[in-house]
Amino acid sequence: MTDSVRTIAIDGPAGSGKSSVSKEVARRLGYGYLDTGAAYRGLAWHALEHGIDTSDSSAVLDVVGDFDYAISLDPDDYWVRVGSTDVTEAIREPRVADAVSGVARVPAVRASVTALFRALVAASTRAAVVVEGRDITTVVAPDAPVRILLTAAPEVRAVRRSKEVATQDAAAVAAALHKRDASDAKVVDFLTAAPGVTVVDSTDLDFEETVEAVLAVVRAGLDEPQLEAGAEHE
Numbered sequence: 001m002t003d004s005v006r007t008i009a010i011d012g013p014a015g016s017g018k019s020s021v022s023k024e025v026a027r028r029l030g031y032g033y034l035d036t037g038a039a040y041r042g043l044a045w046h047a048l049e050h051g052i053d054t055s056d057s058s059a060v061l062d063v064v065g066d067f068d069y070a071i072s073l074d075p076d077d078y079w080v081r082v083g084s085t086d087v088t089e090a091i092r093e094p095r096v097a098d099a100v101s102g103v104a105r106v107p108a109v110r111a112s113v114t115a116l117f118r119a120l121v122a123a124s125t126r127a128a129v130v131v132e133g134r135d136i137t138t139v140v141a142p143d144a145p146v147r148i149l150l151t152a153a154p155e156v157r158a159v160r161r162s163k164e165v166a167t168q169d170a171a172a173v174a175a176a177l178h179k180r181d182a183s184d185a186k187v188v189d190f191l192t193a194a195p196g197v198t199v200v201d202s203t204d205l206d207f208e209e210t211v212e213a214v215l216a217v218v219r220a221g222l223d224e225p226q227l228e229a230g231a232e233h234e
């Protein structure tokens with residue numbers, strides 16, 4: 001079985017529900033969960049710790065060498081570490097979100113983390129891994145048996161995100177989210193579905209309905225042994 005065959009690929013814009021929905025889908029199927037944005041956020045955090053301007057590509061490359069990154073693929077025990085520091089919460093801070101697109105547009109960074117994502121899936125002991133990000137369906141695992149673009153209307157995504165952020169007003173949260181999408185969209189296309197990718201639009205769905213919609217696509221795309229293998233992990 002190749003690693004692509006063990007990948008459930010989910011892409012989408014900021015705030016579309018990729019992390020929360022993917023994590024829940026992984027839990028219900030007994031699969032691993034890989035948050036790829038965390039690697040870019042972790043590197044942005046690492047660059048900021050070094051006082052680097054993340055819009056300066058060569059300065060970013062200077063700190064890639066000592067970027068010691070680790071992430072859990074267990075949907076029930078999610079953590080992210082850089083060196084000995086647990087950065088699970090820190091990488092969600094607005095200052096990191098504002099800096100991350102600069103890091104993500106560096107081609108050598110993308111090549112390096114893409115190799116890391118594939119290695120993490122290959123090392124997983126689970127029957128499959130739900131991998132979410134921006135270029136999973138197109139670059140990281142274009143051969144995955146299930147490929148989904150999870151979308152929601154921009155204003156709905158902004159409202160959902162602003163409910164989580166207590167330190168900024170709703171307008172500032174919406175502006176930051178749309179600015180990040182605009183920057184990221186210059187690097188990878190996560191707003192239109194590539195051929196063979198199924199769109200799940202959660203604009204009019206609540207969280208549970210969205211999870212069910214994604215599960216239906218996954219079940220339609222996998223064979224019975226792979227679904228049963230996940231259940232056996234429980």
Ligand SMILES: Nc1ncnc2c1ncn2[C@@H]1O[C@H](COP(=O)(O)OP(=O)(O)OP(=O)(O)O)[C@@H](O)[C@H]1O
Nearest residue numbers: 014015016017018019020021160202205206207210
């Ligand atoms: N269908 C839904 N209905 C209501 N709320 C939702 C739905 N899907 C996700 N959410 C909520 O929206 C918020 C954003 O979701 P989440 O963090 O999973 O998005 P994301 O796509 O991973 O964002 P980012 O790319 O910025 O990390 C969360 O609070 C999540 O619980």
Ligand SMILES: Nc1ccn([C@@H]2O[C@H](COP(=O)(O)O)[C@@H](O)[C@H]2O)c(=O)n1
Nearest residue numbers: 036037038040100101104133134135184
């Ligand atoms: N496959 C990916 C995943 C993420 N990015 C970049 O990381 C940022 C943070 O991602 P979140 O999913 O945690 O919001 C995102 O804004 C992108 O800059 C990426 O390029 N490719």
